[in-house]
Amino acid sequence: MKALTKWVGGAFAAWGPVAAWADYSYNFPEPVTPIARETLHVHNLFMLVILVIFFSVLAIMLFSFWRHRKSRGHQAASFVAPRSPKQWFWVLVPFAALLVIDFGVFGVPAYHAVLNYEDSRNEADLVVKVTGSQWLWQYEFPAEGVQFTSRLVTPRAQIDNEQPKGEHYLLEVDNPLVVPVGKKIRFITTSNDVIHSWWIPAFGVKRDAVPGFLREFWAKVDKPGTYRGQCSELCGKEHGFMPVVVKVVPEPEFKEWLAAHKRANATASAGAEAKADGAAPAKPAL
Numbered sequence: 001m002k003a004l005t006k007w008v009g010g011a012f013a014a015w016g017p018v019a020a021w022a023d024y025s026y027n028f029p030e031p032v033t034p035i036a037r038e039t040l041h042v043h044n045l046f047m048l049v050i051l052v053i054f055f056s057v058l059a060i061m062l063f064s065f066w067r068h069r070k071s072r073g074h075q076a077a078s079f080v081a082p083r084s085p086k087q088w089f090w091v092l093v094p095f096a097a098l099l100v101i102d103f104g105v106f107g108v109p110a111y112h113a114v115l116n117y118e119d120s121r122n123e124a125d126l127v128v129k130v131t132g133s134q135w136l137w138q139y140e141f142p143a144e145g146v147q148f149t150s151r152l153v154t155p156r157a158q159i160d161n162e163q164p165k166g167e168h169y170l171l172e173v174d175n176p177l178v179v180p181v182g183k184k185i186r187f188i189t190t191s192n193d194v195i196h197s198w199w200i201p202a203f204g205v206k207r208d209a210v211p212g213f214l215r216e217f218w219a220k221v222d223k224p225g226t227y228r229g230q231c232s233e234l235c236g237k238e239h240g241f242m243p244v245v246v247k248v249v250p251e252p253e254f255k256e257w258l259a260a261h262k263r264a265n266a267t268a269s270a271g272a273e274a275k276a277d278g279a280a281p282a283k284p285a286l
Contacts, residue, residue, distance in 0.1 A: 028040050028043070028201075029201045029202040030202060031202065031204060032202050032203065032221050032222055032223045032225070032227070032248075033202075033203050033204055033205070033219050033220055033221055033222065034116065034220060034222075035113070035116060035117055035203070035204040035205055035218075035219065036202060036203055036204025036205075037204070038109075038112070038113045038116060038204075039113060039204045040204075041109065042109050042110055042113050045109060049101060053101075117205070117217065118217075119218065123184060124184050124185065124186035124218065125180075125183040125184050125185070126141070126143075126179065126180070126183055126184075126185050126186070127141070127142055127143060127185075127186045127187075127188065128140070128141060128177070128179070128185055128186070128187050128188070129141075129142055129187075129188045129189075129190070130187055130188065130189045130190075130198050130209060131189075131190050131191065131192060131209065132189070132190075132191040132192070132193075132196030132197075132198070132209035132231065132235070132242070133191070133192045133193060133196075134193050134194065134235060134236050134238065135152075135231075135235070135236065135238035135239070135241055135242045136149050136150060136151045136152075136242065137149065137150045137177075137198070137242065137244065138150075138192075139175075139177050141258070144258055144262065145262065145265065146258060146261045146262055146265055147265070148175050148261065148265075149175065150173045150174065150175045150176065150177065150244075150245070151173060151174050151175075152170065152172065152173060152241045152242070152243055153172045153173060153174050154166065154168075154169060154170050154171075154172050154241075159241075168228065170230075170240060170241065170243060171228040171230070171243045171245065172243065172245070173243055173244075173245045176226070176245035176246060176247045177244075177245065177246045177247070178246075178247045178248075178249060178254055178257045178258075179221065179246060179247075179248055179249075179254065180248070180249065180250070180251040180254040181221055181222070181223070181224045181248050181249065181250055181251070182220065182221070182222060182251075183220065183251070184218055184219075184220045185218060185219050185220065185221075186216060186218050187205075187207070187216060187217050187218065187219065188214050188215070188216045189207050189208070189209040189210075189214070189215050189216070189217075190209055190210065190211070190212075190213060190214050190215070191209040191210055191211045192211065193211060194211065194235050194236060195208055195209065195210050195211070195233050195235065196208070196209040196231050196233050196235045196242065197209065197231055197232040197233035197235075198229075198231070198244055199229045199230060199231070199232040199244065200219075200227050200228070200229035200244055200246060201229055202227045202229075203219045203221065203227065203229075203246075205217050205218075205219055206232060208233060209233075221246075221248045223248070224248050224249055224250065225247075225248055226245065226246070226247050226248075227245070227246045227247075227248065228243060228244065228245050228246075229243070229244040229245075229246075230242060230243050230244060231243075231244070
């Protein structure tokens with residue numbers, strides 16, 4: 001009985017990955033934007049066509065090995081010039097098939113996905129500027145006059161293996177970016193120092209933040225929640241400590257958050273002006 005239980009357990013363990021692939025996500029995070037869904041669709045299409053080609057070619061090879069084996073009296077071909085029509089057929093037909101697959105089956109949906117990804121300006125409901133620095137992110141809402149920084153808050157003791165790792169190890173920040181659900185957000189990226197890369201896997205978007213350049217993309221998140229990512233460009237020794245955290249909330253909650261940040265920014269600006277005025281040297285008497 002113990003042996004039977006062990007065998008059944010092993011069988012279920014072997015079929016576990018098959019069950020995990022039942023949704024055809026291939027370990028992709030759940031897509032929550034149109035771009036992410038289209039990317040996943042193109043990926044799955046690629047995988048399907050590649051698997052069909054692989055098993056078709058494998059079947060032809062195995063049949064050829066069996067059909068033309070030495071024990072049946074077949075001799076190896078010399079392949080001397082001139083080439084026979086059969087040889088040209090087996091060179092040109094697969095080549096033509098790959099052209100059709102690359103530019104037809106793959107090319108059309110991939111081209112559409114790229115155009116969709118680059119359509120960042122039309123009918124954007126909100127603009128967010130993302131600036132990378134070593135090693136933090138600065139977010140700005142230019143039209144609303146709001147800006148703040150977002151830094152890693154994972155305790156150093158966890159990083160140094162002095163404490164157990166938390167649930168969101170290296171993916172925790174002090175000030176996450178907050179955006180409204182169901183709205184088209186235009187993101188503009190740049191950098192203060194070196195090349196960074198702002199990446200949220202569930203959004204299906206990644207864009208390098210390049211010093212001296214403004215680069216853009218867009219996202220429209222359909223599902224509220226907290227989404228996490230990281231800088232995906234080797235930007236220095238603290239590269240692994242630049243997480244990206246975005247909270248997607250209903251629009252009323254987003255407006256409350258934005259109003260609170262406006263008040264905080266206004267208070268900070270007033271305090272800075274007052275401090276500057278107090279530090280100014282007195283005018284000499286005439």
